[in-house]
Amino acid sequence: MSKKQHYTITVNGKEEEFLAEPRELLIYTLRERLNITGPHIGCETSHCGACTVTIDGKSVKACTMFVAQADGKDVTTIEGIGGPDNLHPLQNAFKEHHGLQCGYCTPGMITRATKFLEENPNPTEEEIRFGMAGNICRCTGYQNIVKSIQAAAAEMSAVREAAE
Amino acid sequence: MKDEVTSREERIENLKGMGCSRKRVEDARFTQGKGNYVDDIKLDGMLFGDFVRSPYAHAKVVSINTEEAMKVPGVLAVLTAADLAPLGLHWMPTLAGDKQMVLADGKVLFQGQEVAFVVAEDRYAAADGIEAVEVEYEELEVLVDPFKSMGSDVVLREDTVDDAGKPVDGAHGPRKHHNHIFTWEAGDKDPTFEVIDAAEVVAEETMYYHRTHPCPLETCGCVASMDKVNGKLTLWGTFQAPHAIRTVVSLISGIEEHNIRVISPDIGGGFGNKVGAYPGYVCSVVASIVTGKPVKWIEDRMDNLMTTAFARDYWMKGRISATKEGKITGLHCHVTADHGGFDACADPTKFPAGFMNICTGSYDIPTAFLEVDGVYTNKAPGGVSYRCSFRVTEAVYFIERMIEVLAIELSMDAAELRRINFIKKEQFPYTAALGWEYDSGDYHTAWDKALKTVDYAGLRAEQAQRVEDFKAGKTRSLMGVGLSFFTEIVGAGPVKNCDILGLGMFDSCEIRIHPTGSAIARLGTISQGQGHATTFAQILASEIGLPADSITIEEGDTDTAPYGLGTYGSRSTPVAGAATAMAGRKIRAKAQMIAAYLLEVHDDDVEFDVDRFVVKGAPERFKTMKDIAFAAYNQAIPGIEPGLEAVSYYDPPNMTYPFGAYVCVMDIDVDTGTTDIRRFYALDDCGTRINPMVIEGQVHGGLTEALAVALGQEIAYDDMGNVKTGTLMDFFLPTAWEVPNYETDHTVTPSPHHPIGAKGVGESPHVGGVPCFSNAVQDAFRAFGLRHTNMPHDHWRIWKTANELGLHG
Numbered sequence: 001m002s003k004k005q006h007y008t009i010t011v012n013g014k015e016e017e018f019l020a021e022p023r024e025l026l027i028y029t030l031r032e033r034l035n036i037t038g039p040h041i042g043c044e045t046s047h048c049g050a051c052t053v054t055i056d057g058k059s060v061k062a063c064t065m066f067v068a069q070a071d072g073k074d075v076t077t078i079e080g081i082g083g084p085d086n087l088h089p090l091q092n093a094f095k096e097h098h099g100l101q102c103g104y105c106t107p108g109m110i111t112r113a114t115k116f117l118e119e120n121p122n123p124t125e126e127e128i129r130f131g132m133a134g135n136i137c138r139c140t141g142y143q144n145i146v147k148s149i150q151a152a153a154a155e156m157s158a159v160r161e162a163a164e
Numbered sequence: 165m166k167d168e169v170t171s172r173e174e175r176i177e178n179l180k181g182m183g184c185s186r187k188r189v190e191d192a193r194f195t196q197g198k199g200n201y202v203d204d205i206k207l208d209g210m211l212f213g214d215f216v217r218s219p220y221a222h223a224k225v226v227s228i229n230t231e232e233a234m235k236v237p238g239v240l241a242v243l244t245a246a247d248l249a250p251l252g253l254h255w256m257p258t259l260a261g262d263k264q265m266v267l268a269d270g271k272v273l274f275q276g277q278e279v280a281f282v283v284a285e286d287r288y289a290a291a292d293g294i295e296a297v298e299v300e301y302e303e304l305e306v307l308v309d310p311f312k313s314m315g316s317d318v319v320l321r322e323d324t325v326d327d328a329g330k331p332v333d334g335a336h337g338p339r340k341h342h343n344h345i346f347t348w349e350a351g352d353k354d355p356t357f358e359v360i361d362a363a364e365v366v367a368e369e370t371m372y373y374h375r376t377h378p379c380p381l382e383t384c385g386c387v388a389s390m391d392k393v394n395g396k397l398t399l400w401g402t403f404q405a406p407h408a409i410r411t412v413v414s415l416i417s418g419i420e421e422h423n424i425r426v427i428s429p430d431i432g433g434g435f436g437n438k439v440g441a442y443p444g445y446v447c448s449v450v451a452s453i454v455t456g457k458p459v460k461w462i463e464d465r466m467d468n469l470m471t472t473a474f475a476r477d478y479w480m481k482g483r484i485s486a487t488k489e490g491k492i493t494g495l496h497c498h499v500t501a502d503h504g505g506f507d508a509c510a511d512p513t514k515f516p517a518g519f520m521n522i523c524t525g526s527y528d529i530p531t532a533f534l535e536v537d538g539v540y541t542n543k544a545p546g547g548v549s550y551r552c553s554f555r556v557t558e559a560v561y562f563i564e565r566m567i568e569v570l571a572i573e574l575s576m577d578a579a580e581l582r583r584i585n586f587i588k589k590e591q592f593p594y595t596a597a598l599g600w601e602y603d604s605g606d607y608h609t610a611w612d613k614a615l616k617t618v619d620y621a622g623l624r625a626e627q628a629q630r631v632e633d634f635k636a637g638k639t640r641s642l643m644g645v646g647l648s649f650f651t652e653i654v655g656a657g658p659v660k661n662c663d664i665l666g667l668g669m670f671d672s673c674e675i676r677i678h679p680t681g682s683a684i685a686r687l688g689t690i691s692q693g694q695g696h697a698t699t700f701a702q703i704l705a706s707e708i709g710l711p712a713d714s715i716t717i718e719e720g721d722t723d724t725a726p727y728g729l730g731t732y733g734s735r736s737t738p739v740a741g742a743a744t745a746m747a748g749r750k751i752r753a754k755a756q757m758i759a760a761y762l763l764e765v766h767d768d769d770v771e772f773d774v775d776r777f778v779v780k781g782a783p784e785r786f787k788t789m790k791d792i793a794f795a796a797y798n799q800a801i802p803g804i805e806p807g808l809e810a811v812s813y814y815d816p817p818n819m820t821y822p823f824g825a826y827v828c829v830m831d832i833d834v835d836t837g838t839t840d841i842r843r844f845y846a847l848d849d850c851g852t853r854i855n856p857m858v859i860e861g862q863v864h865g866g867l868t869e870a871l872a873v874a875l876g877q878e879i880a881y882d883d884m885g886n887v888k889t890g891t892l893m894d895f896f897l898p899t900a901w902e903v904p905n906y907e908t909d910h911t912v913t914p915s916p917h918h919p920i921g922a923k924g925v926g927e928s929p930h931v932g933g934v935p936c937f938s939n940a941v942q943d944a945f946r947a948f949g950l951r952h953t954n955m956p957h958d959h960w961r962i963w964k965t966a967n968e969l970g971l972h973g
Binding site: 021023024028031032035036037038039040041042043044045047048050077078079082083084087091092094095096098100101102103104105106107110128129130132133134135136137138139140141142143144145146 | 187188190191192193194195196197198199201203204206286287288379380381382383430431432433435464465692693694695857858860861862864865866867868869891892893897899900901903905906
C-alpha cells in the first residue's frame, strides 16, 4: 500500500477529482471508483481489448495503465460515445449486422472502432481486420463485426458527403 | 378490433416468429455499455476475496501462517481448510461424483490450487494480503502423464486407497490402480474384436486430443450476500446452471433451498467453463456468512486458464475395420482420459465419459466397442465440454480422423469412403452399435450439396497439380482439402437416463399473458450470448400469436424462473425450447375456449390462424389473441378460471442429432509452417431454423473456436507441472486477422420428436470444425506419406511435420 495522491481526470466530458494510490489501474478507477462499467476486464495483459478506452485521441487498454499515468487526461468510454437518444452509427450497425453475441467485448470493440474509423474513414476489409486485431471476440468469429464496421463506415461517409 | 386491411402474410410478418432473422433485443444494452455482468455488481459494504494459490503441482502443505496477512490494512479475514473443516466445507462434491478440495487440505495436487482465501476491503488490499500469507510446502513427485500415473507408486489421492494401501471403489466402480478413477464401457467387446481380427482391412491409429480451455472473455466469478436478519443468501454469479447451483449450495451448506436465491446476470460467454461449482463460490458464501457482508470473487485470466474447467486431454487409440471395397465392419476405441487432480468434469451422472459413445459418427457401423479409463494426474481438475455436448467433440474428432486413416489404408478418396458408409435416410430412426437412437438425418443430400458447392473434383485436381508443381520445385506451398461430416448428440436429456447429481435434465418455461396482449416468459436456462431473449420470443410468437416484440423473456433468477438444468450441451432449444412451445400450446388451448365463448360457438368450431381464432368456414368472424387476452382478465366465463398463464416442464423423449458437412481449403507454406485458409464451407442441418441470423452467427463463432483449438490453442504443462500457457500471451485466441470469412449453408431435416422440430446448433460448428481444420492440415501432407499428426497444428508443429517428411531437402 502506498500513499494516496490527488488526481484529476476528465471522463466523458466530466471532470473527476479524487484521491487514489498511484498503483491503481485505470480500469478499476473507471469501474469501481467512478461506476463506469462499460469497459470490461478480460485479461489484464493488454491482449483482449475488452477495456479499450480513448485517451487524448488514442485507443488505450485501460487494464495496463496506472491512474497516475492518466492524470490530467481526457478519457472517453463507450458511455461517452452514444446513448439511447444519440446512438453512434457503430452502435446501430453492430445491432443491425449481428456484430455481437455475449456483449462482453462489445464496448471495447466499438470504442476501438470509433477511433479506427477516425484514422481510416474508408477502410478495406483487410485494413479493418488489421486495425481491430487488438480486440478479441470469442463469440462472433469477427465476420459480422467486420460487416458492422463496413456498414457504419459507409453510413458515416454518406453523412459527411451530405454535409459537404 | 377489425384489421382486414392486413393480409395474412403481413400478420405473419408482424409476429416476427420462427424463421425470421429478428434483430436481437439484447443488443441495445450491450452496445451502450449497459450490460450487467457479475463484476458490475456493487453492494454496500461489499468485500473482495481472492486466493493464495499453490506454486507447486504436487506438494505437502506443512504450515500456513496468516498472522502477517491479518496485519495488512484492509484485510478482514483469511480462510484456510482448518477454518472450513468444522463446517464440513473444506471439500465439496464435484458434478462427476468425485469430491474436490475447496482449500488445500494438507496437500496440493495441481499448480494454482486454492490454498487460502483472503477477504479484504478491496482487491488491492486482498492482493497485499495474499503476498503476506506464508505457506510452507514440501515438494512431492509430480505426475503429469496419465500413463506414468497409472504405473506409479505415488498415491495422488489418499481417499483412493484403504488402510492397507489397496485401491477402493470410486463413484463409477472398481479402480484398476490407486490413480485410476473409473472404467466406462459401451458396446460389445468380443464380437467387435472378432470382426476386426477377421477383417480384410484394418487401420489403427493413436491420437492425442490435447488439453485446452473454453476461455470465455469474461472469467468466472460471484458475489455472495448473506442477509443475517432474514436468513436469506443471495448469490450472483457466472452460472450456466443457476438452479443446479442453488441445489448444490443448499446441499453442501445446509441452508434451506427457499432461503437461497441464485442469480445469473448477463454472462460474458460460457462455452462450458461456467457449468461447474468452484472453490471461489464456496469461499465467498462462507466469507459472507463470517463477515456479515457481501463478498465478491472474480478470477483473473491466469486463475481462469490454470484452475477452472479445462477441456479434453483424451488419448484415443482406435482400430477400424473394413472390406476391401471400403464398407466399414467394426470400430474399437480405447481412451485414457486425464482428469487432473479431481474428477470435475460436468457430465450426466451415468456417463463419466459423456456421450463419447457417439464415436461411430455418421456411419452405419454394425459392431463397435468403446472403453474409457479416467486417470488422476497433477494437473487442474475438469474435463468439461468446451462448446460441445458431453465429449462429443472428442468423439467426432476420433471418428473423422479414423475415416481419413482408413481412406489412406484403402488408397481411397475420403469423401467417397464417407459416402458409402453413411447411415441412409430410410434407416432413421437408427440405433447405433453403441446404443444411441439417432432421430433423423439425410446425410447423402447434405454431403452431395457440400461437395458440389465447393467443386470437390476440381479441388482434388488442383491439389494433384500442386503436388506435381511442388515436386518439380515450382512452389513451396501445399494444398489441403479438409473434410468432415459430423453427427452431434445434444439436448440432454431424457430424465430416464440423464441427471446431474440426481437432478433430472428436463427444462421448463412459464408464461404469463398480460391483459393488454403482451407477455412475459421465464425459462430454466440462461443465455451467455446465444440470444435467448430474442429467439425464445420467436418460438412463442408463432405458437401463441402475439408479436415477439411484445414478449419479454427472463432467465437466471431462481426466485422467479421455473426450475431447469441450465444452458450447455446445446440443450436450450432442444429442451427449454420444447418447453416453451408446449407451454405456448397450453395458452392456446385455453385461448381457444375463451374465443369460442366470445364468438358463441363450440370450442371445436374455431381454429387458430396466425394471431387469432376464427370460426371455421367464416374467417370474418374471429377474435385476435389480443382480444382473448383481455377477455381472460375481464370476463366471467363459465367453467374457465380467470387469467391466461401456463407452465411446462419438458422431459425430452430422446436427444436430438444435428449434423453437417464441412469443407476447408487450406494452403500451407512448407518452409514456415504457416496456414492460409482459402475457403471454409459449412453446411449445417439443425432441423427447424428459428432465427437464421442467430444460427449463422453461432456457426461463425463455433468455427472460430474450432480454428483456435485445431491450429494452436492448448493448455500445456512442463514435467514439473508448471502451466506454460497461463495468459493470453501464450494461450491462442484468434483475432480478426487470423480468421477467414466462412460460407454457411443448410439443409433442414426436422427432429421428429421435438415439438417444433428444432435440434440445436450452437456447438455443431465447433464439433465439426475441429476435425475439418485438422484434416485439411493432414490432407496437405497425405501425398508425402503422412498418416496422422496430433493437434494443435501451430506453425512450428507443421514445420516439424514437413521436416520429418523430408520436405526441407
